[in-house]
Amino acid sequence: MGSEKETYTFRCTVCGWEYESDSPELPEDFVCEVCGVGPDMFELVEE
């Protein structure tokens, strides 16, 4: 009850790589594992 962990999916708008996080924000030093862009280039995927 109420202990379900929420996950957030972020998608790189440059290459389409997806990353799952339990935080609604990516860390400042986060980089795409595929193309190397920073968190500014990611969008939160609403499902």
Ligand SMILES: [Zn+2]
């Ligand atoms: Zn990328």
